[in-house]
Amino acid sequence: METPTISFLCLSLLLFAATLPPPAVSVCNSHDKAVLLKIKEELGNPYVLTSWKSSTDCCREWYAVKCNRTTHRITEILVQYDDNLSGQIPAAVGDLPYLELIFFHKLPKLTGTIPQTVAKLKYLQSLWITWTNITGPVPAIIGKIKSLTYINLQFNNLTGSIPPSLSSLPNLGYLDLSCNKLTGSIPPSFGSFQNQDFYLKLSHNQLSGQIPSSLGDVVLDTVDLSRNMLTGDASFLFGKNKSVLFYIDLSRNLLSFDFSNVEFNPTVLQYIDLNHNRIYGKLPEGLTELPHLQFF
Ligand SMILES: *[C@@H]1O[C@H](CO)[C@@H](O)[C@H](O)[C@H]1NC(C)=O
Ligand SMILES: *[C@@H]1O[C@H](CO)[C@@H](O)[C@H](O)[C@H]1NC(C)=O
Ligand SMILES: *[C@@H]1O[C@H](CO)[C@@H](O)[C@H](O)[C@H]1NC(C)=O
Ligand SMILES: *[C@@H]1O[C@H](CO)[C@@H](O)[C@H](O)[C@H]1NC(C)=O
Ligand SMILES: *[C@@H]1O[C@H](CO)[C@@H](O)[C@H](O)[C@H]1NC(C)=O
DSSP: OOOHHHHHHHHHHHHHHHHSOOOOOOOSOHHHHHHHHHHHHHTTSOGGGTTOOTTSOTTTTOSSEEEOTTTOOEEEEEEEOOSSOOEEOOGGGGGOTTOOEEEEEEETTEESOOOGGGGGOTTOOEEEEEEEOOOSOOOGGGGGOTTOOEEEOOSSOOOSBOOGGGGGOTTOOEEEOOSSOOBSOOOGGGGGOOOTTEEEEOOSSOOEEEOOGGGGGSOEEEEEOOSSEEEEOOGGGOSTTOOSOOEEEOOSSEEOOBOTTOOOOTTTOOEEEOOSSOOBSOOOGGGGGOTTOOBO
16 A cells, blocks of 8 residues: 555656656658758758758757648748858759748859749748749749749749749739849739739849730739830829839839829828839829828
8 A cells, every 4th residue: 555655756756757858759750851861962961951860850950941840741941041052952842742831042052943843832832042043944833833822033043934824823922033034024914813912023134025904903012023124004003993002113114104194092102113214294293192102
């Protein structure tokens, strides 16, 4: 028969044990871990990925990745600021099936093209590859990743034309392809973006032709098409019904339209830049009725 003292001791020990950290069992999914180790090797075992070791837990001990807390599958890969990391974005990123975020930023020796395998990622929400030296096109197949809400590919060396398929992304609300070498015209299909607060930035490319008038149907909050070779009318980007538009930059193009009768919605408009174009006519009176205007 136990004495009350011993029971108390056992209980105390039990309570003490409950406060200790759990034993170091690795929760990392072994498939994901193998894929990440392959990615590390293909990127030349860079300094930023030093913590990726086969002996440690990719969910608890690795930098530059995130796991889902319940499933322990890899959901985010965030690699940035490494001047030595060199090579192409490994096709193996497409083998991390639960990936929601791809983030490669400030990697000057990252080259090659965006792998087609990203189209396998059914849960990808954000594709963020900025300030690298990747080349080649914006792959049309990205239009198949229906989960995408955010695409940022600014400051790369991407060429070719903008794929019309991007407009078939039902949840896309942010598209930045600025500071590349993209050519061709803005796809007329872009008029079908459904987001009610769309951010569109295509500046610093070599885009030509007319801005499709369908773009007037998109609920834009920000539109920056500056520093291209766009021609013709852009008056349809303004209007009384543009109730969320607060930033519009069309500067340094070849746009040509009468500014006299352009209407403005005074609700939030803060920034209008139209410099270096062929716009003519008078300054519309509505300009003086914009309470939040900070730059014209
Ligand atoms: C990058 O490479 C240079 C030259 O090889 C070296 O001096 C530097 O320490 C490396 N930086 C990192 C972060 O590995
Ligand atoms: C983790 O995965 C579970 C199951 O798929 C999902 O319900 C949950 O929302 C995920 N958690 C996060 C933070 O994404
Ligand atoms: C691309 O590479 C060149 C030289 O190889 C470098 O000067 C430039 O900064 C790189 N671009 C980016 C965005 O890192
Ligand atoms: C990217 O463009 C920059 C500037 O035009 C150039 O210096 C660099 O060599 C290009 N990089 C590649 C990989 O083409
Ligand atoms: C907004 O107004 C323009 C004319 O100012 C018109 O062409 C366009 O269809 C209107 N868009 C919406 C969504 O009502």
